[in-house]
Amino acid sequence: MAYVAVKGGEKAIDAAHAWLAEERRGDAALLAVSVAQIEAQLGRAVDRVMAEGSLYDRELAALAIKQAQGDLIEAAFLLRAYRTTLPRFAHSQPVETSHMRIERRISAVFKDLPGGQVLGPTYDYTHRLLDFGLLEDGAVAPGPASAEGLEEMPRVPDILGHEGLLEADGDSGGDPGDLTREPLTFPAARDVRLQALARGDEGFLLGLGYSTQRGYGGSHPFAGEIRMGEVSVEIEPAELGFAIDIADIVLTECQMVNQFKGSKTVPPQFTRGYGLVFGFGERKAMAMALVDRAMRAGELGEDVTAPAQNVEFVLYHSDNIEATGFVEHLKLPHYVDFQSELQNVRRMREAAE
Amino acid sequence: MKGYNFAYLDEQTKRMIRRGLLKAVAIPGHQVPFGSREMPLPYGWGTGGIQVTASILGASDVLKVIDQGADDTTNAVSIRRFFARTAGVATTTATAEATVIQTRHRIPEKQLREDQIIVYQVPQPEPLFRLEPSRIETKRMHGLADYGLMHVKLYEDIARFGQISISYDYPVMVNERYLMSPSPIPAFDNPKMDMMPALQLFGAGREKRIYAIPPWTRVRSLDFDDHPFRPINAAHPCGLCGATDAYLDEIVTDNHGGRLFVCSDTDHCAERRAAGHAGLQEAAE
Numbered sequence: 189m190a191y192v193a194v195k196g197g198e199k200a201i202d203a204a205h206a207w208l209a210e211e212r213r214g215d216a217a218l219l220a221v222s223v224a225q226i227e228a229q230l231g232r233a234v235d236r237v238m239a240e241g242s243l244y245d246r247e248l249a250a251l252a253i254k255q256a257q258g259d260l261i262e263a264a265f266l267l268r269a270y271r272t273t274l275p276r277f278a279h280s281q282p283v284e285t286s287h288m289r290i291e292r293r294i295s296a297v298f299k300d301l302p303g304g305q306v307l308g309p310t311y312d313y314t315h316r317l318l319d320f321g322l323l324e325d326g327a328v329a330p331g332p333a334s335a336e337g338l339e340e341m342p343r344v345p346d347i348l349g350h351e352g353l354l355e356a357d358g359d360s361g362g363d364p365g366d367l368t369r370e371p372l373t374f375p376a377a378r379d380v381r382l383q384a385l386a387r388g389d390e391g392f393l394l395g396l397g398y399s400t401q402r403g404y405g406g407s408h409p410f411a412g413e414i415r416m417g418e419v420s421v422e423i424e425p426a427e428l429g430f431a432i433d434i435a436d437i438v439l440t441e442c443q444m445v446n447q448f449k450g451s452k453t454v455p456p457q458f459t460r461g462y463g464l465v466f467g468f469g470e471r472k473a474m475a476m477a478l479v480d481r482a483m484r485a486g487e488l489g490e491d492v493t494a495p496a497q498n499v500e501f502v503l504y505h506s507d508n509i510e511a512t513g514f515v516e517h518l519k520l521p522h523y524v525d526f527q528s529e530l531q532n533v534r535r536m537r538e539a540a541e
Numbered sequence: 542m543k544g545y546n547f548a549y550l551d552e553q554t555k556r557m558i559r560r561g562l563l564k565a566v567a568i569p570g571h572q573v574p575f576g577s578r579e580m581p582l583p584y585g586w587g588t589g590g591i592q593v594t595a596s597i598l599g600a601s602d603v604l605k606v607i608d609q610g611a612d613d614t615t616n617a618v619s620i621r622r623f624f625a626r627t628a629g630v631a632t633t634t635a636t637a638e639a640t641v642i643q644t645r646h647r648i649p650e651k652q653l654r655e656d657q658i659i660v661y662q663v664p665q666p667e668p669l670f671r672l673e674p675s676r677i678e679t680k681r682m683h684g685l686a687d688y689g690l691m692h693v694k695l696y697e698d699i700a701r702f703g704q705i706s707i708s709y710d711y712p713v714m715v716n717e718r719y720l721m722s723p724s725p726i727p728a729f730d731n732p733k734m735d736m737m738p739a740l741q742l743f744g745a746g747r748e749k750r751i752y753a754i755p756p757w758t759r760v761r762s763l764d765f766d767d768h769p770f771r772p773i774n775a776a777h778p779c780g781l782c783g784a785t786d787a788y789l790d791e792i793v794t795d796n797h798g799g800r801l802f803v804c805s806d807t808d809h810c811a812e813r814r815a816a817g818h819a820g821l822q823e824a825a826e
Contacts, residue, residue, distance in 0.1 A: 197618040272579040371574040371749035513584030528708035528727040
């Protein structure tokens with residue numbers, strides 16, 4: 189009986205998982221890729237998974253990538269589901285990106301500036317030619333001396349801020365919101381918006397940021413500064429009364445500087461769009477800064493017409509764990525609903541005849 | 542399960558959800574925002590229902606999980622295993638034996654009792670979302686009980702098709718105050734919600750909303766005096782148990798248009814067959 193086919197779900201699930209494990213391992217004649225190798229050699233993938241997984245742990249991110257066979261959204265999901273079970277010991281002090289140990293720092297608005305331009309380990313000027321040499325494991329010539337010893341570099345927005353040409357950095361005051369504990373409500377303050385963007389899908393933000401450059405909510409951006417490097421994370425335990433350094437993490441920060449014509453109450457000045465992500469995630473940080481600025485349209489008295497300016501639209505659709513779950517849930521059985529639609533369409537066709 | 546709290550969620554999170562549930566029960570049909578957690582199952586696959594179930598489950602509870610009315614569909618199997626593993630509770634497929642029933646897309650055929658709780662998995666808690674996508678707007682509409690938009694939609698259906706074209710997730714009015722999504726159950730199941738003796742809880746994980754219908758609450762499917770609500774079902778008896786009052790799945794049996802109509806509620810069907818009822822088992826045209 190065909191009906192029997194829907195039985196046996198339990199066995200089918202077990203068989204599917206066994207097949208998956210075998211496929212994940214691949215050809216057993218080859219060495220298994222180690223988590224340490226992924227962590228060391230697929231660093232950009234690790235960075236992305238940490239950013240979208242909202243958990244800074246390179247080893248666990250590498251493990252998730254291995255477990256997910258390189259499916260980075262699946263890996264971020266694994267990390268998120270783990271993260272949510274972790275107890276919270278403390279909240280960190282705000283990290284000081286002005287004290288960042290710079291590995292990369294560029295500004296598109298000043299030719300030279302204190303600290304200079306530091307390209308760092310960038311793909312920017314590589315010619316995108318497949319390097320067939322990488323088919324073989326070859327020795328790599330040592331790079332130049334690391335950036336250590338570079339002086340502390342002021343942030344470009346601070347340079348502009350001295351003259352009052354750039355709006356002050358807003359402090360929303362009070363404790364920052366936390367989307368992972370409290371549901372999103374509107375109007376959503378900028379701290380919550382930035383949190384959502386920092387966790388958001390790189391591809392989605394890239395598309396939205398791009399749309400603002402093509403006329404859907406343009407904001408005339410300049411890349412004031414992009415910097416990447418290590419910062420210290422500090423907590424201040426109540427029983428100690430002073431801050432202690434608990435970790436160093438790599439961050440990428442992007443400060444977009446955007447034209448603003450001013451209003452009746454505000455003189456013409458530049459406005460900010462801000463991007464900050466875990467790891468080396470320049471594309472995401474830049475897109476985030478564009479979208480952050482676009483979502484400030486309402487607050488700055490600009491017309492809200494484009495998708496990137498619609499706070500509700502952006503925030504409800506930027507999370508790829510939510511998105512992938514709901515899009516993919518369509519493969520779950522829907523035969524009860526489909527059956528009611530079938531009967532409905534049959535009934536309507538009868539009525540129409 | 543080692544390393545995890547009873548029923549997976551930590552007690553603080555359960556308490557937060559229970560507070561949401563209490564508020565939801567106090568305001569029948571009203572969507573209560575809650576701090577939905579990231580679960581080890583994907584959003585859209587029952588994370589809201591799972592969080593509600595996890596926060597109400599006790600060690601002595603007996604859990605039944607159904608998807609499309611069946612205990613053996615893959616996602617129902619997966620969720621049942623999740624709780625068997627993380628809470629160690631007894632599970633059952635028998636509706637009458639369960640104290641908590643988590644469901645996706647169906648309400649069991651057997652009348653539920655006052656000592657039972659049914660937990661619905663909800664993909665989209667906002668009944669107005671197809672008409673107004675902005676939650677800022679729909680929140681205002683609920684506040685003002687401004688449901689004209691939905692009535693106009695139903696009226697337009699009648700004007701265009703001669704009938705209301707919604708066949709599942711058919712909007713209901715709870716306690717004559719809040720318009721509510723019954724979750725994507727077939728409209729056939731809507732009448733079961735009305736004055737149900739069991740507590741009905743709804744969890745939407747991705748959308749971070751909880752809502753509830755207390756026992757013995759009036760739940761009315763929207764309609765008009767001259768176009769009364771009509772539940773839809775296939776005009777066949779069940780091919781396996783002969784039931785004429787149960788919701789039916791349509792099974793394709795061959796490549797020549799053969800169809801078999803069988804109960805979607807597998808426990809109901811098995812119970813009837815055990816009691817000696819038999820269907821014709823014939824593929825209907």
